[in-house]
Amino acid sequence: xxxxxxxxxxxxxxxxxxxxxxxxxxxxxxxxxxxxxxxxxxxxxxxxxxxxxxxxxxxxxxxxxxxxxxxxxxxxxxxxxxxxxxxxxxxxxxxxxxxxxxxxxxxxxxxxxxxxxxxxxxxxxxxxxxxxxxxxxxxxxxxxxxxxxxxxxxxxxxxxxxxxxxxxxxxxxxxxxxxxxxxxxxxxxxxxxxxxxxxxxxxxxxxxxxxxxxxxxxxxxxxxxxxxxxxxxxxxxxxxxxxxxxxxxxxxxxxxxxxxxxxxxxxxxxxxxxxxxxxxxxxxxxxxxxxxxxxxxxxxxxxxxxxxxxxxxxxxxxxxxxxxxxxxxxxxxxxxxxxxxxxxxxxxxxxxxxxxxxxxxxxxxxxxxxxxxxxxxxxxxxxxxxxxxxxxxxxxxxxxxxxxxxxxxxxxxxxxxxxxxxxxxxxxxxxxxxxxxxxxxxxxxxxxxxxxxxxxxxxxxxxxxxxxxxxxxxxxxxxxxxxxxxxxxxxxxxxxx
Amino acid sequence: xxxxxxxxxxxxxxxxxxxxxxxxxxxxxxxxxxxxxxxxxxxxxxxxxxxxxxxxxxxxxxxxxxxxxxxxxxxxxxxxxxxxxxxxxxxxxxxxxxxxxxxxxxxxxxxxxxxxxxxxxxxxxxxxxxxxxxxxxxxxxxxxxxxxxxxxxxxxxxxxx
Numbered sequence: 084x085x086x087x088x089x090x091x092x093x094x095x096x097x098x099x100x101x102x103x104x105x106x107x108x109x110x111x112x113x114x115x116x117x118x119x120x121x122x123x124x125x126x127x128x129x130x131x132x133x134x135x136x137x138x139x140x141x142x143x144x145x146x147x148x149x150x151x152x153x154x155x156x157x158x159x160x161x162x163x164x165x166x167x168x169x170x171x172x173x174x175x176x177x178x179x180x181x182x183x184x185x186x187x188x189x190x191x192x193x194x195x196x197x198x199x200x201x202x203x204x205x206x207x208x209x210x211x212x213x214x215x216x217x218x219x220x221x222x223x224x225x226x227x228x229x230x231x232x233x234x235x236x237x238x239x240x241x242x243x244x245x246x247x248x249x250x251x252x253x254x255x256x257x258x259x260x261x262x263x264x265x266x267x268x269x270x271x272x273x274x275x276x277x278x279x280x281x282x283x284x285x286x287x288x289x290x291x292x293x294x295x296x297x298x299x300x301x302x303x304x305x306x307x308x309x310x311x312x313x314x315x316x317x318x319x320x321x322x323x324x325x326x327x328x329x330x331x332x333x334x335x336x337x338x339x340x341x342x343x344x345x346x347x348x349x350x351x352x353x354x355x356x357x358x359x360x361x362x363x364x365x366x367x368x369x370x371x372x373x374x375x376x377x378x379x380x381x382x383x384x385x386x387x388x389x390x391x392x393x394x395x396x397x398x399x400x401x402x403x404x405x406x407x408x409x410x411x412x413x414x415x416x417x418x419x420x421x422x423x424x425x426x427x428x429x430x431x432x433x434x435x436x437x438x439x440x441x442x443x444x445x446x447x448x449x450x451x452x453x454x455x456x457x458x459x460x461x462x463x464x465x466x467x468x469x470x471x472x473x474x475x476x477x478x479x480x481x482x483x484x485x486x487x488x489x490x491x492x493x494x495x496x497x498x499x500x501x502x503x504x505x506x507x508x509x510x511x512x513x514x515x516x517x518x519x520x521x522x523x524x525x526x527x528x529x530x531x532x533x534x535x536x537x538x539x540x541x542x543x544x545x546x547x548x549x550x551x552x553x554x555x556x557x558x559x560x561x562x563x564x565x566x567x568x569x570x571x572x573x574x575x576x577x578x579x580x
Numbered sequence: 581x582x583x584x585x586x587x588x589x590x591x592x593x594x595x596x597x598x599x600x601x602x603x604x605x606x607x608x609x610x611x612x613x614x615x616x617x618x619x620x621x622x623x624x625x626x627x628x629x630x631x632x633x634x635x636x637x638x639x640x641x642x643x644x645x646x647x648x649x650x651x652x653x654x655x656x657x658x659x660x661x662x663x664x665x666x667x668x669x670x671x672x673x674x675x676x677x678x679x680x681x682x683x684x685x686x687x688x689x690x691x692x693x694x695x696x697x698x699x700x701x702x703x704x705x706x707x708x709x710x711x712x713x714x715x716x717x718x719x720x721x722x723x724x725x726x727x728x729x730x731x732x733x734x735x736x737x738x739x740x741x
Contacts, residue, residue, distance in 0.1 A: 112607045119603060124598050130589040169613070171604050178600060302682070360658075424725055432590030457594060464597040481659055485680050551665040552678055 109170035110162050116174035117158055121151035124181030127433050131189045134434025136200055145205050146188060146214055150181050153221045157339045160225040164232070165546035169475045172545070175468050176538050177522055180217055182465070183524035185433075186453050187213045193439050209445050209526050216528040223532055224539035234544045236294045245293030247558040251286035252332070252349075256339040269340045270518075283345050284520075284533035287352070287498060288540070294353055295490035298360040302486070305361045319472070323395045329353045330373050334381075334473050343378070343395055344517030350374055351501050356494040359480075395515075402515035417444045419451040419510045430458030445526040451510045466507070469522075472538075473500040479545035495537050647700055647726055647739035654664065655735030656682055663702070663741075669693040671732060672705070685709045685733030693724065700724045700739055709733060 125147035132139045154177045161168050188210030192200050195208075206215055231237060235309050237244075255263040263269045265279070273279040298305070330445075334345040357363075378395075385396025397412065405413035405420070418441045425431065436455035440443045444452040454462045458486030478494025480489045502519055509516035520530035581731050650669060652660040662669065662679060669678045672690040681690075687707040701721040704711040711718040712731040731738040 093682065109607070109611060112610075116600075116603060116607060119600055123593070123600055126589070126593050126596060130586075130593050133586055133589055169609050175604055242686075303684075378730070429594065432586060433593060435590070457597070459595055461594050464594075464601050467601050468604070470603075471608070475608070482661060484657075484660060484678065486682060549663070551663040552667050552669060 086424050101339065107148070108166045110158075110166060113161070113170035113173055114158055116170070117151075117154055117177055120174045120178035120181060121147055121154070121215045123178060124150060124185055126181060127185040127339055128188070130432065131185065131192070131434035134432055135189065140201065146184060147181065148211070149205065149214060150177070150184060150217060153218050157221050157225050160228055161542060164228050165542055167546045167549040167551075168542040169479060169545040169549070171471060172538060172542055173477075175472050176535075179465065179468060179523040182453070183449065183521075183526075184213050184217060184454075186210075186438075186446055186449065186524070187526050189434055189456075190438050190445055190452070192434075193437075194448055212528075213526050213531070216531050219528070220532040220535040224535040227536055227539040231408060231540075231543055233545055234483075234488050234491060234540065235485060237292050237491070237540075238299075239471070241296030244289040245297070248286040248289035248293060249332070251282035251289065252336060256335070270342055270345065278528075281527070281529035283340075284529045285536075288495075288533060288536055289350065290349065291352055291356070291494045291498060292491060294356045295487055295494060298356055298490055299486045302360045305357070305363075307473050312574065320479065330377065334377050342517060343398065343515060344502075344519035347374065347505060347517070348498065348501060348519070352498050355497045355501075356490050359490055359493045362484075363425070398515045398517065402512065405512065415448070418509070419448050420512060422448075422451045422455045426458045426462075427453040428459050430454070430456045430461055432456060446520060447506065447516075447525070448510055449524045450507055450521050453524070466503075466523075469500070469503045473497070475545065476541045479541060479548050482548035483544050484548070488544050488547060492541055492548075495541055499537060529538060552576055600669055603654055639737060647724075650679075650741040651738050651740050652679075653729060653736045653738050655733070657735065662693070668695070670705075671737070672707075679737075681732065681735050683733035683735050686735065691718070691730070691731055693730075694721065702730055707732075 099327060125144045128143045128147055129139050132143050154173065158173060161173065186456075188203070188208070191203060191210050193206030195203060205211060254272055258269075258272065260269065262273045262275075263271050265271050265273075270281050270283055271279045272282055330350060331349040332380070336342060336346040336349065350370065351374075354366060357366045357370075381395045382399050385392035385394075385399075400407075401413050401416055405416040407413060409417045422436070422441050427434070430436070433456050436452065438452040438455070441448050441452055450462070450465075457464075464475065472495045476492055476499065480491075480493035482488055483492060499522055504523055505514070506519040506521050509519070510512040520527055522534045523531065525531075532535050591660050619738055648664055650662040652658050652665055657679070657698075660679070667735065670689065670692045671677055671679045671681060672685070672688050673681060673686050674688040677689070687705075687709070689705045690707040691702060691704050691711040694703060700723070702711060702713060702718055702724050703721045704718045713722055713729050714731075718730075724730060724739055726741060
């Protein structure tokens with residue numbers, strides 16, 4: 084099954100060598116999963132057309148085919164550049180992305196007049212733009228795989244990346260609102276006439292690479308020097324410095340960019356990488372206490388002082404009782420909850436819902452919009468797919484051999500999971516709603532590109548983790564001659580026990 | 581469109597979605613157990629093939645199953661698995677080691693595992709605190725049986741089939 088990719092990795096001589104297992108690259112499994120995912124995307128498009136147009140047009144399959152083609156391209160790039168990468172990642176992400184494009188196209192159909200519906204061009208509307216963004220994002224991911232042949236090379240640019248990350252986070256906060264504010268959150272860089280990007284999405288990746296590098300350097304100090312209080316090891320006061328700095332940054336994001344989700348994301352990301360690096364539960368406790376303390380403080384300040392904290396206070400109020408003002412501030416959340424309720428267990432069928440009634444259904448509330456049509460049964464499948472992606476990322480982190488890779492992959496996988504939690508928790512009224520994108524589903528180029536880059540890094544790390552050890556003890560040891568010669572020179576003759 | 585077709589499409593899509601999920605889980609599952617299973621199944625034919633195709637010399641050494649994985653069983657990297665190839669594995673704190681261990685009692689270049697004729701040998705590289713095979717200190721290249729812990733500082737490693 085894996086015949087195509089195996090010879091490249093293990094020299095011809097391995098066949099007769101005992102003790103050598105042919106490493107399985109599983110690329111063919113990836114290909115067949117990918118085909119199944121694309122069949123699903125096409126089936127979704129056909130069902131939508133049957134429901135909305137009452138007929139299936141002859142070219143319903145074109146967006147699915149376009150997606151399939153570009154994912155196939157990425158699959159070939161993986162075959163070539165990362166042959167041992169995890170086989171489940173690409174198909175799972177491809178399915179989510181395809182369903183996202185399909186739903187956005189379905190949203191365009193709902194908005195179009197009946198005459199326009201029959202002739203909706205492939206790159207028209209939100210769905211078409213999302214399709215175009217997907218093509219771009221996948222090309223970007225392939226480029227990253229091509230440039231970064233070893234994830235460890237990323238650690239060389241750690242400080243540059245860290246600086247770039249902080250700058251990217253800070254730009255929207257200092258720009259005047261005209262260039263950075265959309266729907267009350269200052270998260271954007273808007274170039275009038277050209278478009279807008281959300282730099283925070285990319286900053287996430289850059290900051291994580293920096294965190295991973297910093298913590299690999301500092302892990303000894305952070306995990307060894309400690310005081311024991313109540314059976315838990317707490318770090319020394321001066322080691323708390325970096326945590327407090329990141330805490331301050333995330334609070335500033337909360338205040339100046341008016342965005343709880345992003346601030347929760349950055350802080351959670353840092354605390355979890357810290358936890359992975361040191362294996363200290365105390366860091367999780369400190370992190371949770373700091374975050375909840377900060378959020379509560381912002382809530383209290385918002386109710387008394389107002390000003391920059393007012394936005395957060397508003398959101399918390401809506402969360403506590405969305406039905407207090409169901410046609411005003413609570414409208415969006417109430418509509419979202421009603422939408423999920425309408426979907427019920429099995430949903431109204433793709434194309435059978437009313438996504439136009441839900442504000443921001445193409446971005447923040449896409450999960451509710453999809454939920455109306457595929458129901459709890461379908462939504463849980465999507466959530467399981469997210470779970471599998473995160474699991475594969477964590478698995479890569481466990482299997483990879485260097486600490487930087489472990490922290491990088493673990494942190495990235497956790498970040499993806501946390502982001503899904505923040506937005507899905509928000510629309511289902513588990514936590515206050517914040518404007519996070521749903522990875523791979525929501526309309527929006529920045530988020531799509533950043534998340535595909537994240538997947539490219541995970542693919543690269545998992546390739547490094549699963550690749551069988553071939554070349555001596557790393558690059559430095561290789562020129563020193565083959566190991567067998569040295570062993571033959573050893574004085575002891577081996578006698579078996 | 582008849583109602584029936586739409587209902588079939590609607591539920592068909594949901595079922596297909598879950599089929600996809602379970603197929604992915606299946607691939608992951610096969611991936612997880614691939615090492616253990618292929619080891620068991622392939623062990624016998626391999627020995628037969630070796631005795632016919634090659635001189636009898638190596639057959640003596642590799643009685644029993646061949647090692648396919650190096651597993652860290654204790655220490656900071658516990659749970660790490662390395663798929664064994666035909667190249668040596670170097671262990672130590674140096675960044676260019678195959679297995680970089682961050683153990684306070686390990687040297688920069690602590691030990692190495694070398695395959696020869698199907699058997700893995702552990703060799704100490706002049707470490708400060710020594711390498712132990714089970715309870716015995718390793719002084720020269722020593723064959724490592726399956727499942728016997730190699731101890732380096734606070735880290736333990738084992739060969740697994």
